[in-house]
Structure formats: C-alpha cells, structure tokens
Amino acid sequence: MRASLLQVAVNGDETVESRRRRVADLVREQAGADLVVLPELWTTGAFAHEDFGREAEPLDGPTRQAMAEAAREAGVWLHAGSVPERGAPDGGSGGGADAGEGPLYNTSLVFSPSGELAAVYRKIHRFGFDEGEAVLMSAGDALVTVPLPHTTLGLATCYDLRFPELFRGLVDAGAETLVVPAGWPERRRSHWTLLARARAVENQAFVLACGTAGTHAGVPQAGHSIVVDPWGEVLAEAGPDEQVLTVDLDPAKVAKTREQFPALKDRLLGLPTPTPRP
Numbered sequence: 521m522r523a524s525l526l527q528v529a530v531n532g533d534e535t536v537e538s539r540r541r542r543v544a545d546l547v548r549e550q551a552g553a554d555l556v557v558l559p560e561l562w563t564t565g566a567f568a569h570e571d572f573g574r575e576a577e578p579l580d581g582p583t584r585q586a587m588a589e590a591a592r593e594a595g596v597w598l599h600a601g602s603v604p605e606r607g608a609p610d611g612g613s614g615g616g617a618d619a620g621e622g623p624l625y626n627t628s629l630v631f632s633p634s635g636e637l638a639a640v641y642r643k644i645h646r647f648g649f650d651e652g653e654a655v656l657m658s659a660g661d662a663l664v665t666v667p668l669p670h671t672t673l674g675l676a677t678c679y680d681l682r683f684p685e686l687f688r689g690l691v692d693a694g695a696e697t698l699v700v701p702a703g704w705p706e707r708r709r710s711h712w713t714l715l716a717r718a719r720a721v722e723n724q725a726f727v728l729a730c731g732t733a734g735t736h737a738g739v740p741q742a743g744h745s746i747v748v749d750p751w752g753e754v755l756a757e758a759g760p761d762e763q764v765l766t767v768d769l770d771p772a773k774v775a776k777t778r779e780q781f782p783a784l785k786d787r788l789l790g791l792p793t794p795t796p797r798p
C-alpha cells in the first residue's frame with residue numbers, strides 16, 4: 521500500500537482559496553498512491569482562531585467539493601485533513617455559535633477513489649485549555665473507522681494524539697492504520713514524534729501523522745510528518761518545510777506483529793478503580 525502525506529505549508533500570506541487550489545493540484549499529482557493524507561485545518565491554519573468562524577463551511581462546502589473532485593481525478597483514497605465546519609443551527613451547544621448560527625467543529629473528511637464522502641470525524645479533544653479551539657469549537661462524540669481494501673483506518677486529530685484511550689477504542693473497533701492530521705507547533709515537536717511512536721507501539725498499528733509547515737498566527741509549525749510501523753520503527757519522516765512524504769507499507773505487518781508479540785491479548789479489562797488516598 522502506497523501512502524503519501526502532504527505536509528502543506530500554511531502561511532498567513534496565502535489566501536484560503538489559493539491554498540485550496542494549490543492543495544487540490546498536489547492531490548491530483550499523487551495518482552498511483554493508494555492513500556493520500558492532508559493535515560489538520562490546512563485551509564485556515566490550526567492557530568488562526570479568528571478565521572475559524574469566517575472560513576467555516578457546511579459539510580458540503582467548497583473544500584469538500586474540491587477534495588472530492590481531486591480524489592476522483594487521482595483515483596486515490598483521500599483523508600482530506602480537517603476543515604472548520606459550521607454545523608446546522610440545531611446541531612449542538614456551545615462552540616462559539618452566535619444566535620441563529622450552528623456550532624463549529626474541527627471536521628475531517630475521507631473520500632473514496634470515486635470521490636464519494638466515505639467518513640466524517642469531528643475532533644473529540646479540543647486544544648487550547650480556556651482559549652482558541654477549546655472555546656470556539658464543539659467536540660465530536662464518535663469514534664470513526666474506515667475500511668479500505670488493504671487496511672482499516674482509525675481517525676484522530678492533532679491533540680487527540682495525547683489521549684491513548686481514544687486510540688485503544690479505535691483498535692477495538694478494528695483499526696490497523698491510525699491517521700492523525702495535525703497542526704502541531706514546533707515548540708512541542710519532541711512530543712509529536714514520541715507520541716506518534718508510542719501510539720504505534722502500544723496499539724501494534726501503523727501511524728500516519730501528517731502536520732503542517734510554515735508559520736501562521738505567529739506560531740511556527742513543526743512539520744516533521746511521520747510514518748511509524750506497528751513495531752514502532754520510523755519508516756519515513758519529513759523535514760520542516762512543505763513536502764510530500766511517500767512511503768510503501770505492508771498492511772500484513774499489523775497482523776504479523778500482533779501474532780508474534782501478542783501483548784494486546786494481555787490487556788486487563790475492568791481494572792479495579794484505585795482507592796482514593798485518605
């Protein structure tokens with residue numbers, strides 16, 4: 521299975537429309553790959569909080585149209601990263617919704633090679649503590665897996681990478697390849713690499729983690745998109761700048777690793793609750 525991670529540069533001096541056209545062209549150039557992956561919030565930038573509301577799209581907005589077409593023309597499965605989504609007005613609470621507006625979500629879209637929308641994942645763990653995404657956006661509440669011909673994808677987004685229980689849930693639902701689009705900042709790059717490898721080792725799964733390059737809203741991005749195999753070995757790692765990272769994976773390696781070193785079978789389900797300290 522050939523996977524291409526498009527580590528897009530998201531800089532403040534490029535318009536969303538121009539970046540959308542440029543990224544659609546980049547996707548078309550990946551004909552021959554089985555799976556193409558884009559980063560988190562690459563239209564606006566993950567830290568351009570003030571643009572989320574203005575650039576938010578409904579599920580059938582311009583990014584969906586452009587990415588569906590690009591996936592179909594390239595004939596690839598496309599994880600189109602995420603976009604700020606404006607949900608329906610009655611679609612939930614909070615998320616910075618003004619009166620009459622629907623909530624915002626950080627929403628990933630996956631397309632089949634015929635351009636059909638195959639899956640939608642709304643980011644569950646919102647980043648920013650009491651600021652930014654954490655207050656502007658609403659949280660998703662569903663784990664999402666996507667069966668492909670060679671493997672089953674498990675979907676997560678950026679900050680989700682810090683929450684191992686989410687990935688365990690995806691593995692329990694059949695995931696073998698964990699896909700993590702991100703807009704991870706340079707300042708915490710060591711965590712990015714460490715956590716991507718940890719999620720691969722503990723779940724005995726491939727991890728495809730695709731970040732952004734460039735600087736937007738004053739936040740330099742880490743780049744360094746990474747592909748890790750089920751043994752925790754790094755198969756490929758990008759540098760800091762815009763780059764297409766292409767790698768050939770053997771999907772059978774997941775079953776082989778789980779069979780030869782069956783640690784997942786030793787999980788103790790229903791561990792006792794710790795007694796609170798007196």
Ligand SMILES: O=C(O)CCC(=O)C(=O)O
Binds near residue numbers: 679682704708
């Ligand atoms: O967890 C981190 O350090 C970065 C998370 C982040 O930037 C995000 O989720 O947008």
